[in-house]
Amino acid sequence: MTTNERAGDATSDVESGEEEMVGGGELAAHLMKSGITRNEMLAAITNRMHAEAMASLPPNVRRRIRALRTLQKEFADIESKFYLEVHALECKYERMYKPLLEKRAQIVAGTYEPTDTECLNPWRDETEEEELARAVQNAAIAEGDDKKEEKEPAEPPMDPNVKGIPDFWYTIFKNVSMLCEMMQEHDEPIIKCLQDIKVQMSEDPICFTLEFHFLPNDYFTDTVLTKEYSMKCKPDEENPLEFEGPEIYSCKGCEINWKKGKNVTVKTIKKKQKHKSRGSVRTVTKSVQADSFFNFFSPPQMPDDPNSTLASDTQALLTADFEVGHYIRERVVSRAVLLYTGEGLDDDDDDDYEEEEDSYSDEDSGTEEVSDAED
Numbered sequence: 246m247t248t249n250e251r252a253g254d255a256t257s258d259v260e261s262g263e264e265e266m267v268g269g270g271e272l273a274a275h276l277m278k279s280g281i282t283r284n285e286m287l288a289a290i291t292n293r294m295h296a297e298a299m300a301s302l303p304p305n306v307r308r309r310i311r312a313l314r315t316l317q318k319e320f321a322d323i324e325s326k327f328y329l330e331v332h333a334l335e336c337k338y339e340r341m342y343k344p345l346l347e348k349r350a351q352i353v354a355g356t357y358e359p360t361d362t363e364c365l366n367p368w369r370d371e372t373e374e375e376e377l378a379r380a381v382q383n384a385a386i387a388e389g390d391d392k393k394e395e396k397e398p399a400e401p402p403m404d405p406n407v408k409g410i411p412d413f414w415y416t417i418f419k420n421v422s423m424l425c426e427m428m429q430e431h432d433e434p435i436i437k438c439l440q441d442i443k444v445q446m447s448e449d450p451i452c453f454t455l456e457f458h459f460l461p462n463d464y465f466t467d468t469v470l471t472k473e474y475s476m477k478c479k480p481d482e483e484n485p486l487e488f489e490g491p492e493i494y495s496c497k498g499c500e501i502n503w504k505k506g507k508n509v510t511v512k513t514i515k516k517k518q519k520h521k522s523r524g525s526v527r528t529v530t531k532s533v534q535a536d537s538f539f540n541f542f543s544p545p546q547m548p549d550d551p552n553s554t555l556a557s558d559t560q561a562l563l564t565a566d567f568e569v570g571h572y573i574r575e576r577v578v579s580r581a582v583l584l585y586t587g588e589g590l591d592d593d594d595d596d597d598y599e600e601e602e603d604s605y606s607d608e609d610s611g612t613e614e615v616s617d618a619e620d
Contacts, residue, residue: 314486321480321488328478328490329451336446342579349581350441350458355408410585414439417584418538422591423572427538431509436538438462444578451476451491455573464507470542473497474570493567498542510537541569 299307351357415437418424428436443456457470475495480488501510512535519526534540544566545559555563576584583589 318480318485321485324490325479325488332451332476332478332491333448336448339444339446346443346578353410353413354440355410412437413581413585414442417577417581420584420587420590421577423569424538424577427541427569429509429536429538431535432538435459435462435464435509442573442578442581444574451478453574455570464504464509466502466504467499470501470539471499472542472544472570474567474574493571495547496544496563496566496570498544501539501542509535510539510543511535541566 299310302310348357352359415433418428418436418439438460439457440460441456441458443458445454445456447453452473452475454471454473457472459465459468459470461468473496474493475497476491477494478491480486501508511532513530513532515528515530517526517528545562547563548555576589580589
């Protein structure tokens with residue numbers, strides 16, 4: 246049987262599983278009553294199909310497969326020790342990186358001016374960069390005044406009033422699609438006050454903390470906002486064969502001390518309510534959550550009971566949050582200058598695309614009918 250034929254058979258199996266679900270099969274009916282999502286339902290049906298395939302094997306073959314599972318469990322136990330040692334190495338080298346990252350922060354903030362030697366990049370062809378800069382300037386001049394005689398553009402003069410690298414982290418947020426999608430227009434003045442992002446590693450317990458350092462600003466009184474991610478590096482007792490290395494299992498944000506009227510994570514909406522019997526209309530004002538990067542510091546609450554099941558939408562939010570935290574730690578902090586210049590952007594960050602955004606008003610209008618009990 247060819248690969249395509251096997252793939253076709255597998256597709257048919259999944260389709261038949263969907264048909265069983267739609268048709269009200271026993272398993273599908275049970276799952277539908279439990280209130281799980283469609284994807285979870287399909288996964289359960291697929292697992293059932295795999296179990297049935299295993300059950301069709303001869304007993305002696307199933308016995309050998311159980312032995313292989315035991316070996317796989319031992320492999321996972323050894324692998325977890327490997328990853329623990331890797332994490333210890335990361336903590337060790339994080340301490341070695343720290344002086345470099347501190348100097349980077351000083352250069353960005355303008356508290357340290359690098360020497361000529363520190364500015365040398367012998368592995369780069371600076372001529373190409375200079376030619377590109379001249380080409381950009383030429384294009385700007387041509388666009389601004391096509392009728393004027395073109396002149397060789399002079400290099401921009403030194404500006405003694407410019408400190409460090411203005412809008413360094415804001416530019417990174419704009420360049421990196423994951424961060425740009427989280428940042429709203431009303432967040433931008435605050436992100437422009439972001440001076441540094443640091444990572445603090447912990448060996449025991451296994452965790453890392455992201456620190457966002459801000460200049461004094463008009464929005465909140467805090468100078469540092471934190472987000473802590475707790476990790477585990479041990480096979481799960483109930484499902485040890487699913488171990489794939491360290492994973493984030495919880496996170497904790499921080500309270501932001503917003504100045505009065507400056508909280509960008511909430512918006513005020515107004516709704517008109519019409520009384521059912523009297524017909525009178527009143528306006529009700531309430532605060533609701535607004536889209537903002539700073540919701541990042543208020544993640545969904547994890548249940549106290551580790552055995553409790555999260556709602557699918559909460560689990561999806563946490564999964565996305567964990568991905569953002571991991572990306573900032575692994576890619577953004579360590580490669581900041583390359584994300585600023587664009588050299589280190591992923592393909593999806595570098596694509597040119599346009600999106601239409603839904604606009605919203607702080608004063609949503611609408612009419613609701615209110616009974617006497619609500620009046």
